[in-house]
Amino acid sequence: MNQRNVSRRQFFGATAATAASGFFVAQTATGAPATDFPGERVLTIPDKGIVRVLQFTDIHYFKGIDKYPVREEYLRHKTVGIMRRLVDHAQPDLIVSTGDFWHENPDGRGLEFMNWAIDSIVALGRPWTFTWGNHDHVGDEAEAHRTLEGALHSVYGGTARNGNHTVVIELENGKRVLELLCLNSGRRGVDKEALGYVTDYARARVHKEKVLRMSAFHIPLKQYHDRWVDGSARGLLGEKVYFEDDDGSALKVFQDAGVSAIFCGHDHESDYSAFSDGVELIYGRATGYNGYGAETLDKGGKLFEIDTVTGDYRWKSLFPDGTTWQPGKEEHLDIRED
Template identity: 30%
Template sequence: MKRRDFLRGVTAATVPTLLGARAYAAGAGGDRHGDLLLRRLASDHLEVLFTPQRPRPLRVLQVADTHFHPGGETERTERTLRRLVESERPDLVVHSGDFVNNDSGEPVEWSGLDVMNGLGKPWTLCFGNHDYPVRNAEGSRSFEEIRLGMERGYQGHADLGDRRRYCYRYDLTNSEGGRPSACLFFFQVGYAEGDRRVSDDQLVWFVDQMSRDRERGVKAPITVFVHIPVREFNDLYQAGEAVGEHGEAVCYDSDTGETFRRLADTGRVSAVFCGHDHVNNFHGRWRGIELSYGRVSGWGAYGPADWRRGGRLITLDLASPRPETQHHEVFA
């Protein structure tokens, strides 16, 4: 299957969605969601604190490639996502990109924001290559406008030179005033040929984050989310060390291997989760780092009719001295 063929023939219409009044910013004291407190420490840095301290693992639901567009697929995707949240009871929902077909020449609609905000869980979004408003179609939105529509969304950004990049981190903390027990890092990928990877300036930002962590004595393990797989996913599969299904070629696009090298050099990255390839769901350990595809979640996305849509549940036991990233596929 050629993944770039899936947008052909898709029809669209515009359904207006109001920008969220709360937008994305947490208040000075943070926002409480159940026994979690989310606080923004900087534009690219958020803290997730258990209050009160709880011994149970943090539950993160990864969803991927919804490709929201007009039609019955949106309602079907919404039912899938609601059932996943009801059955898995996540603390956070991470959408790993290709939220909509914002790069299409067809009109774009944004009911997907209502779907995600309506799940009743804090969530975030790693922008994928199809989320870029490159053709200025009717209804298309800039990244800033998308961010402002995330009423329950907690997305960050870093202004790097003259560019705004949506790279950011969550520090997961098990006690007030304590050092992070684990960290989540999020990166956007590019749109154009040759740019569909984590950009060089984002990698410089990441190295700077590691330097600051050393200064403050932070050594917590890191879980990374990015839309497009790094090329080491292909190395993992070719070496015969992958577990799961391989339904299409690994489309690491423009990745050169530099991203994985920078992640591995830290000695802290425990896992990398991606989306992008809808009919790959394999995972495995490569040079000490777990590499895993998220399960495609959207019914408007390409893939065989019998390919089950779902998500991936990731758990982190913050009570552990060094929380291990556990994960498995989940279905509605």
């Protein structure tokens, strides 16, 4: 599919978004003052008290298409349906899909899968971005970056820095509400390149007043495991924490960069959060029916609500019927079978 051709669905999505929420996207101009930063995208929205960010994760479109194509297509459209309903309930200012958006690159179809995934998120009519998961494979990554960046309503800015980019949400009155560092955690976790990006960004963006800084990426840090084991995490653990190659040293980089909270995906059957060295580590709620785990945790999204006056945030898991879930104060439930 050629992304330059705006489909009928994309056109109506654009019209609805403009009319409904009045957002517009500006990319930091290249060659502008030295404070400008490659890959930073500034999303300007109307003045409001609460800004909403909706996380989808582990959608896994096309998983199993070779073995059970009818079921795969059914589950894919079922996922599209709940994404629409989650957006209707959440009314998000930004959607972030934190990886495993599509499933691999069989027969060289990765870019085709990615384009289908992009179309499905564009149709929601909201600004959106994406962080790479370990199953988001394509043959031509440069082409993928360009397509993601050029798609309708996209605030993805990862072309220059291997998928690492920052989405800034700013009110029309100029108030900077959120700096969201969106990282590529590759196949095995956030690597030196991603962490270097975090450090570079923090050096380039020093503010007189505190601006909420968060980070989104796919593979959890080792401390997700550590905080579950020491009992300080609140929520549900449905499988082991697959922190892959992370050795625990990355967290300090986020801490030093002033990141208050991290949200990830990758493990579909867990939903909890914990504070580690002052940084809140939060699991997303897995969204896609093509991915495993629906028998353990209902599919949904994670909604972050940010108070634009205080800079405080809160989160809850959101379901397509509009109900929500947050762990109780003492909730620490291991629901693994093994």
